Amino acid sequence: MHLLLMALPYHEVALHQAAKQIDDPLIVGFTLLVLFDIGSGIVKGLRSNRTATRTNSTKGTYGLARNFIITIGVLMFYPYLITIGFDYVAQMMVLYFCYQYLVSIVENLKQMDIQVPWLSPVIDSLAKALNVAKAQPDYNAQDFHPITGTYKGKDKEEKK
Numbered sequence: 001m002h003l004l005l006m007a008l009p010y011h012e013v014a015l016h017q018a019a020k021q022i023d024d025p026l027i028v029g030f031t032l033l034v035l036f037d038i039g040s041g042i043v044k045g046l047r048s049n050r051t052a053t054r055t056n057s058t059k060g061t062y063g064l065a066r067n068f069i070i071t072i073g074v075l076m077f078y079p080y081l082i083t084i085g086f087d088y089v090a091q092m093m094v095l096y097f098c099y100q101y102l103v104s105i106v107e108n109l110k111q112m113d114i115q116v117p118w119l120s121p122v123i124d125s126l127a128k129a130l131n132v133a134k135a136q137p138d139y140n141a142q143d144f145h146p147i148t149g150t151y152k153g154k155d156k157e158e159k160k
Helices: 003-007 010-023 025-047 057-083 087-111 117-130
Strands: none
Touching: 010 025, 010 057, 025 057, 025 087, 057 087, 087 117
16 A cells, blocks of 8 residues: 555545556456456357257346446455455455456357367466366366355265
8 A cells, every 4th residue: 555545544545445446457357357247148148059048037137136246346345455455355356256257258158159268278277376166177066056055966985
């Protein structure tokens, strides 16, 4: 944090940091990924032959609400975490959501039969850097409950 800002009251520092988000490349990239994910989800619903329901207003409304809540949360917590000195945590939070949106975009493109093999190494290296579950070779998302995240599959030893 800038030393001159330390003399200002906290609410002015927080407002200044919130206003700086418009020039922050990490926030700009995050916002573009959110918009591209929404666009690819809409196009997937209209174009894909693999999705069973194709266009579904309930699924689209849920997706838009989820994206809105995540975006508002990131845009609120990012400057707050920076003003209290947790710059690294704020950046990792934004990078984690960028990774999730990147994976979602790739999944939408694959369901539309658009192959992006050049993007797979980028996602894999980002997954290893962020230490997320998809970087693990034995990870299967279907083994976990989609809402609670509890493990519902059999133990690996029982399958052998």
